Each structure stands twice: as structure tokens, then as C-alpha cells.
Amino acid sequence: QVQPVESGGGLVRPGGSLRLSCVVPGSILGIDLMGWYRQGPGKQREQVTIITSSDDTMYADSVKGRFTISRDNAKSTMYLQMARLRPEDTAVYYCKVRKRGIDYWGKGTLVTVSS
Numbered sequence: 001q002v003q004p005v006e007s008g009g010g011l012v013r014p015g016g017s018l019r020l021s022c023v024v025p026g027s028i029l030g031i032d033l034m035g036w037y038r039q040g041p042g043k044q045r046e047q048v049t050i051i052t053s054s055d056d057t058m059y060a061d062s063v064k065g066r067f068t069i070s071r072d073n074a075k076s077t078m079y080l081q082m083a084r085l086r087p088e089d090t091a092v093y094y095c096k097v098r099k100r101g102i103d104y105w106g107k108g109t110l111v112t113v114s115s
Contacts, residue, residue, distance in 0.1 A: 002024060002097050011112045015084055024076045030099065033098040034096065057069055066084045090111060094106055
């Protein structure tokens with residue numbers, strides 16, 4: 001079992017920054033793909049960004065230039081650095097890990113962008 005655990009969510013003003021963390025039990029070596037997804041109020045879950053085992057990254061157009069995904073293999077942790085946050089970024093953010101073709105999801109962390 002691989003159960004990621006997210007943290008770092010909270011309330012932030014528009015234009016502010018926040019960093020989310022996703023801790024993966026055990027080693028993240030051998031994991032095919034990791035990513036961040038979000039689900040805003042009344043919306044479907046959407047992919048925000050992913051990082052592959054070869055460190056290739058992809059970003060949704062809505063977050064390009066503002067969000068950065070990274071990982072620390074030694075800490076078995078993935079990060080999402082979010083900058084210039086907007087009210088429309090308000091959502092529950094989920095971490096997903098794909099290992100041997102199986103997706104494992106965290107329970108999410110809430111990010112609220114509001115003045």
C-alpha cells in the first residue's frame with residue numbers, strides 16, 4: 001500500500017504563496033509518476049501538474065508560470081510551490097502516486113484564496 005499524505009493547505013490572500021507537501025510512505029524510487037490534482041467548489045477534479053520518474057513535468061495552462069512541482073527523493077516527498085495565487089485556485093488539492101500501474105490518492109488538503 002502506498003498512501004500519500006498531503007499537508008500545507010490553508011487560507012492565503014490573492015497574490016500570496018503557499019507550499020504543499022506530499023509525503024509518500026517508503027521510497028519514491030520506483031514510482032512511475034506523481035502529481036497534484038485539485039477539485040474546486042462545484043467543479044470536477046482536474047490535473048494541476050505531474051512529474052515523471054525522469055523528472056519530466058507538465059502543467060495545466062491555468063497554473064503555468066505560477067506553480068512549480070518538485071520532489072525530494074531522500075525525504076520521499078513531493079512539493080507544490082504555488083505563487084501569485086488567485087481566488088480561482090481555491091480547491092482541495094490531492095496528491096496522486098502511480099506505482100506499478102496503480103494509482104494511490106491522498107485525502108487532500110484545502111487551499112482557500114480569499115481576501
